[in-house]
Amino acid sequence: MHRIPVGTNILEVNEQIAEENRQLFRARGVFVVNVMSAPGAGKTSVLEETIKRIRSRYRLGVIEGDLMTTLDKDRIDALGVPAYQITTGTVCHLDANMVHNALHGFGIDGLDLLFIENVGNLVCPAEFDLGEDLKVMVFSTVEGAEKPKKYPVMFHEAEAVLLNKIDLIPYSGVSLDELQNNVLDVSPEAEIFPMSCRTGEGIDDWVNWLMRRMEKATLRVSYSRMAGALSE
Amino acid sequence: MHRIPVGTNILEVNEQIAEENRQLFRARGVFVVNVMSAPGAGKTSVLEETIKRIRSRYRLGVIEGDLMTTLDKDRIDALGVPAYQITTGTVCHLDANMVHNALHGFGIDGLDLLFIENVGNLVCPAEFDLGEDLKVMVFSTVEGAEKPKKYPVMFHEAEAVLLNKIDLIPYSGVSLDELQNNVLDVSPEAEIFPMSCRTGEGIDDWVNWLMRRMEKATLRVSYSRMAGALSE
Numbered sequence: 043m044h045r046i047p048v049g050t051n052i053l054e055v056n057e058q059i060a061e062e063n064r065q066l067f068r069a070r071g072v073f074v075v076n077v078m079s080a081p082g083a084g085k086t087s088v089l090e091e092t093i094k095r096i097r098s099r100y101r102l103g104v105i106e107g108d109l110m111t112t113l114d115k116d117r118i119d120a121l122g123v124p125a126y127q128i129t130t131g132t133v134c135h136l137d138a139n140m141v142h143n144a145l146h147g148f149g150i151d152g153l154d155l156l157f158i159e160n161v162g163n164l165v166c167p168a169e170f171d172l173g174e175d176l177k178v179m180v181f182s183t184v185e186g187a188e189k190p191k192k193y194p195v196m197f198h199e200a201e202a203v204l205l206n207k208i209d210l211i212p213y214s215g216v217s218l219d220e221l222q223n224n225v226l227d228v229s230p231e232a233e234i235f236p237m238s239c240r241t242g243e244g245i246d247d248w249v250n251w252l253m254r255r256m257e258k259a260t261l262r263v264s265y266s267r268m269a270g271a272l273s274e
Numbered sequence: 275m276h277r278i279p280v281g282t283n284i285l286e287v288n289e290q291i292a293e294e295n296r297q298l299f300r301a302r303g304v305f306v307v308n309v310m311s312a313p314g315a316g317k318t319s320v321l322e323e324t325i326k327r328i329r330s331r332y333r334l335g336v337i338e339g340d341l342m343t344t345l346d347k348d349r350i351d352a353l354g355v356p357a358y359q360i361t362t363g364t365v366c367h368l369d370a371n372m373v374h375n376a377l378h379g380f381g382i383d384g385l386d387l388l389f390i391e392n393v394g395n396l397v398c399p400a401e402f403d404l405g406e407d408l409k410v411m412v413f414s415t416v417e418g419a420e421k422p423k424k425y426p427v428m429f430h431e432a433e434a435v436l437l438n439k440i441d442l443i444p445y446s447g448v449s450l451d452e453l454q455n456n457v458l459d460v461s462p463e464a465e466i467f468p469m470s471c472r473t474g475e476g477i478d479d480w481v482n483w484l485m486r487r488m489e490k491a492t493l494r495v496s497y498s499r500m501a502g503a504l505s506e
Contacts, residue, residue, distance in 0.1 A: 082417025165366035185314025
C-alpha cells in the first residue's frame with residue numbers, strides 16, 4: 043500500500059509508483075507493453091492475434107483493465123496465457139498503483155513479456171505511466187481520419203500506432219492516407235501499422251517489429267547489468 | 275464564476291451548477307439535449323443529419339465539446355446553425371460549469387433546441403449532469419456487441435441509444451440483435467434506434483421520436499407555467 047500525503051499532485055504520485063513498477067519489471071527481466079485505445083478499437087483482438095504468433099517463443103502474461111466484467115480476461119485465458127483482471131469500477135484508466143497492487147496477486151516471475159490492456163478510453167490512459175517499457179495504441183480506422191488532431195495526446199505518447207479494421211476502409215469512407223498523415227503530424231516518430239485482426243493483414247509486420255523492439259530493450263538491460271557487474 | 279469550498283465533492287458541486295443551468299434553460303424555454311459517445315461513434319454526423327431534418331421547424335443551437343480543434347463546430351457552422359466551441363484541453367468530459375461559462379459567450383435566447391455535443395469518451399461524460407433535459411448516446415455498432423456490459427453507465431444514463439453505422443454490420447461480424455439485447459439488459463427502458471448516418475437508414479425514426487419527446491416536455495413546462503400564473 044502507498045500512503046499519499048494530502049495535497050500531492052496525483053500525476054506526481056503516479057510517476058513515483060510507476061518508477062517502482064519499472065524497477066520491479068527490470069529486476070524480473072520482464073518487458074512490459076501498455077496497450078491503449080478507445081473502446082472497441084480492438085485491443086483484445088490485437089492481443090489474441092499477437093499471442094498466437096509468439097506464444098511458442100516467449101513466456102507471456104496479460105493484465106486486463108476494465109470497468110466491469112472479465113470478458114477480456116476470459117478471451118486471453120482461452121489461449122492458455124495467464125491473465126489477471128483489474129476492474130476499475132468507474133475509473134476510466136489504469137494507474138501505476140492499480141498495476142502495483144495487481145502484482146501482489148499475479149506472479150510475473152519467469153515471464154518474458156507482460157501486456158497490460160488499459161481501459162478503453164482515448165483520453166485519460168495516455169496521462170498515466172504504469173512503468174511500462176512500451177506504449178502502444180490501437181486505433182479503429184472507422185473512427186475517422188481526423189481523430190489524431192482531436193485527441194492528440196495518446197497518438198503522441200504511443201511509440202507504435204496500430205491502425206486496425208482496415209478491412210472496413212472500403213465501406214467506411216475514411217481515407218487511410220489522410221489518417222496516416224494526421225498521425226504523423228501529431229507524432230512524427232510514430233511507427234504506424236495498418237492492420238486487420240479479422241483478415242490478419244498487417245499483423246505480422248507489427249509482431250516482427252514488437253519482437254525486435256523487445257530484444258533490443260532486453261539486450262540493453264543485459265548490457266547495463268554486465269557493465270554494472272564489471273565495474274563492481 | 276463559481277467559488278467552490280475546498281473539500282466539496284466535485285460531483286455535488288457539478289449537480290448544483292447543473293441545477294442552475296436547468297433553471298436557466300427552463301426560463302428561456304430551451305430544450306437541451308446532451309449527446310454522448312465514444313470517440314468516432316458519429317455524434318457530429320448524427321447532429322448534421324438531425325439538423326437537416328428539423329432546422330426549418332425549430333431554432334437550433336449547438337455547443338461543441340472537444341479536447342482541441344474546432345473541426346466539429348466548423349461542420350455545424352456549415353449548416354447555418356449557431357455553434358460554440360468549448361475546448362477542454364486534457365479534461366475528458368464536459369461539466370456543468372463549462373456549459374455555464376459557455377452561456378456567457380453564446381446567446382441561447384430565442385432557441386427552441388440546444389444540442390450539447392460532449393467530448394468523445396464512453397466513461398466520464400455519463401457522470402456529469404449538465405442541466406440537460408435529455409441524455410442521448412450514440413454507439414458505433416462496429417465497436418462490438420458486448421460493450422454495454424463493459425461500459426454500462428452511459429448506456430444506463432441515456433434515455434435514447436442511437437446504434438449508428440449499421441451499414442457496416444454485414445462486414446463487421448457484430449450481431450445487431452445481440453447488441454440490442456445487451457443494451458436492454460443494462461437499460462430496460464432505453465429507446466433504441468438502429469441507424470446509419472451514411473445511408474440515412476433509421477434517422478427519421480430517431481428525429482420523429484426526438485420531436486415528440488421535446489414537444490411533450492415543452493407542453494409540460496407551459497402547463498406548469500400556466501398553473502403557476504393561475505394560482506398567483
